[in-house]
Amino acid sequence: MKLAYEAKKKTVEVVVNHILKEKDLQDRQKTLVHLTDIMQKYFGNLFEPESFDGARRLILSDGKWLRFLNRALNELDPHVVKTAIMDLGFEAAFSGLQVREDAKAKYHCNIPWAILFDPTSACNLHCTGCWAAEYGHTMNLSYEVMSKIVEQGRDLGVHFYLLTGGEPLIRKADVLRLCHDFPDCEFHAFTNGTLIDEEFCRNMQRVGNLSLSLSLEGFEEVNDSRRGTGTFTKVMRAMDLLHEHGLVFGTSICYTSKNIQTVTSDEFLDMIISKGAWYTWYFHYMPVGNDASVDLLPTQEQREYMVHRVREIRSVEGGKAIFAMDFQNDGQYVEGCVAGGRNYCHINPNGDVEPCVFIHYSGANIKNHNLLECLQQPLFKEYGHYQPFNPNHLRPCPMLENPQYLIRMVHDSGAKSTDMQSPESVEHLCGQCVKYARDWAPTADALWKKVKN
Numbered sequence: 001m002k003l004a005y006e007a008k009k010k011t012v013e014v015v016v017n018h019i020l021k022e023k024d025l026q027d028r029q030k031t032l033v034h035l036t037d038i039m040q041k042y043f044g045n046l047f048e049p050e051s052f053d054g055a056r057r058l059i060l061s062d063g064k065w066l067r068f069l070n071r072a073l074n075e076l077d078p079h080v081v082k083t084a085i086m087d088l089g090f091e092a093a094f095s096g097l098q099v100r101e102d103a104k105a106k107y108h109c110n111i112p113w114a115i116l117f118d119p120t121s122a123c124n125l126h127c128t129g130c131w132a133a134e135y136g137h138t139m140n141l142s143y144e145v146m147s148k149i150v151e152q153g154r155d156l157g158v159h160f161y162l163l164t165g166g167e168p169l170i171r172k173a174d175v176l177r178l179c180h181d182f183p184d185c186e187f188h189a190f191t192n193g194t195l196i197d198e199e200f201c202r203n204m205q206r207v208g209n210l211s212l213s214l215s216l217e218g219f220e221e222v223n224d225s226r227r228g229t230g231t232f233t234k235v236m237r238a239m240d241l242l243h244e245h246g247l248v249f250g251t252s253i254c255y256t257s258k259n260i261q262t263v264t265s266d267e268f269l270d271m272i273i274s275k276g277a278w279y280t281w282y283f284h285y286m287p288v289g290n291d292a293s294v295d296l297l298p299t300q301e302q303r304e305y306m307v308h309r310v311r312e313i314r315s316v317e318g319g320k321a322i323f324a325m326d327f328q329n330d331g332q333y334v335e336g337c338v339a340g341g342r343n344y345c346h347i348n349p350n351g352d353v354e355p356c357v358f359i360h361y362s363g364a365n366i367k368n369h370n371l372l373e374c375l376q377q378p379l380f381k382e383y384g385h386y387q388p389f390n391p392n393h394l395r396p397c398p399m400l401e402n403p404q405y406l407i408r409m410v411h412d413s414g415a416k417s418t419d420m421q422s423p424e425s426v427e428h429l430c431g432q433c434v435k436y437a438r439d440w441a442p443t444a445d446a447l448w449k450k451v452k453n
Helices: 002-021 025-046 049-060 064-075 078-107 131-135 143-155 168-181 198-207 220-227 231-244 266-274 300-313 371-375 378-386 403-413 426-431 434-451
Strands: 114-117 160-163 186-191 210-215 249-255 279-284 323-326 344-347
Touching (some): 002 025, 002 078, 025 049, 025 064, 025 078, 143 160, 160 168, 168 186, 168 210, 210 231, 279 300, 300 323, 300 434, 378 403
Parallel strands (some): 114 160, 160 186, 249 279
16 A cells, blocks of 8 residues: 555656646646546545546636746746645545545444634734734743644544644744644634744745735735734735745635625735735634624625635636635635544644534643544534534525534533633534524525525
8 A cells, every 4th residue: 555655756847847837738638638647547435526627727728827836837946836736636635535434334423524714822922803813912832742743633534734823933943843744734713924034934835835914904904903013014014025925825814794895805915916926715704702892793695795706717718817715705615614623623722623623622631642532522423413513505504504503513522611711601602603693594504596506
């Protein structure tokens, strides 16, 4: 098995090297099609044939996404591109999938595609309403614990690790050490962007397997009103540095009732594209914490707008030259809720293994258990039992759109609040979502009939 894996990896690596060297676009197209053929030969049993056919159509077209791909191959650092293709593509999406499927069958639990963990709860900013602050500002995962997460995850087929906090780049040295020690894994940090400098960009080029999402709330006035004066300017400078060094980055945007129009506007998107962003993550505001404001929840009209707008941004024709993802409204493409280890889970800076970055309840801690035991905890088993929580994947979440499920799962599993500052009962958390869930349901059901096919 090891020899077969190494042979497949070497074959893919050779083809990727050819792609990176080719400047003639027609030759590059042919080699990209050849790579698709190889991946289907090796891993065709794991995917529908239509997936590979779609990839070939995209490559042979002269459309927006082929131009996007060619621009990435021309502008990004070659070592960074190769590492991303091998780690996020070959290892995480293809080879690791078979390992994860085998582990699911063997251990009778969800095995995630990605694991999100917090190196620290500390942050150099003090953003209004930050849910991460609910954990406090003094907790850290030691390097040994972070290494344990990645090493044990890799054994289960997990090759993609997302880092948040707090501000993960407060732990720059340890983040880069992880990237160096696990070269067959891809790392992605959600950062406020203010700690990015020339030296860090050079180190990102060196390791090759670290990409970033920079947090923005809108243009300067709105962004700095929440994040602090001068933050927007620092983020713009960080984007310039990342762009100059050919590094992969995008934005992480929490949309609320107050900023939803701005952060999805042509003007805003054109600005971040001009700065070199390749993607934008959109995250629906979640009323997490005893003091969370329900006024920031988008209205049903705003949520409907968001469903249409994100699809418009990334459409094959028109839209924008940036890949947009919406954590809440893209359930259609991943069959509902991805949490509880189904596709991902979250480990907070205290080591508590939670089903989701927004669901602060757990029954296992990585400091006291191995990763597999944490994935087998009762709360995650409850998730696996009930997923999907709704046949309408525009209503995926067991908190925001189906709050009755989260209450039931927390009680039945005996999970405890992991909020270190002000523990929040599951009844309080879900109680803040009941009206939202009721209001969104009829609009979502009507939309689902239109978009599901």
